[in-house]
Amino acid sequence: MVDSMIRKQQILVGQKLWVEQFRDLDLPEGLRNGVRATVTSYDSAAKSVTITDADGRTWTLDPIHLDTGWTFLVEGRSFAENTQKAKAYIKSLIADLRAQPDHPKFPELRQERIDALLSILARNNRRKAALA
Numbered sequence: 001m002v003d004s005m006i007r008k009q010q011i012l013v014g015q016k017l018w019v020e021q022f023r024d025l026d027l028p029e030g031l032r033n034g035v036r037a038t039v040t041s042y043d044s045a046a047k048s049v050t051i052t053d054a055d056g057r058t059w060t061l062d063p064i065h066l067d068t069g070w071t072f073l074v075e076g077r078s079f080a081e082n083t084q085k086a087k088a089y090i091k092s093l094i095a096d097l098r099a100q101p102d103h104p105k106f107p108e109l110r111q112e113r114i115d116a117l118l119s120i121l122a123r124n125n126r127r128k129a130a131l132a
Contacts, residue, residue, distance in 0.1 A: 009068040009080065011049060015039045018067040018123070019051070019059075031059050039066075070120060082124045090117050 009015070021033040037051035040058065050060045071078045072086040079086040094117050103109050 005073040007071050007073075009071050011039060011042050011044075011063055011066065011068055013039050013042055015068065017051075017069060019061075020065055020067045022064045025062070025064065027065060028059050028061060030057070031061070081120050087121060087124065090121055093117055 016036060016038050019031060019035045019037055021027055035053050037053045039049060040052050041050040047062055048060055049063045049066060052058050070081045072089050074085055074089045094114055097110055097114050
């Protein structure tokens with residue numbers, strides 16, 4: 001997603017984020033892709049992040065394995081992807097994309113962008129879905 005109004009969040013101690021398998025770089029033994037975790041320490045110079053998962057297990061890994069989430073600039077203010085304002089903005093982006101015609105040479109690009117935005121909505125609605 002290359003958009004001047006959409007940026008990755010910075011890694012901060014105390015932040016909740018997702019573990020992400022990056023290409024062929026293996027995750028530590030026992031750490032699953034997609035797990036939600038909390039940053040307990042971050043050394044940007046050493047490229048090392050320590051996280052704690054929901055079971056209290058601690059892992060130290062390269063920040064490349066972390067998805068910090070997105071920040072959306074809406075009406076001059078920044079909103080994290082899990083806020084109602086950002087979710088509404090994401091839905092408007094999806095509607096705009098659906099209204100556009102496919103690119104003549106790369107018709108899959110529009111749907112890939114829609115899918116990426118839908119995945120952001122889905123991961124921020126998991127808790128509600130689990131309670132239902």
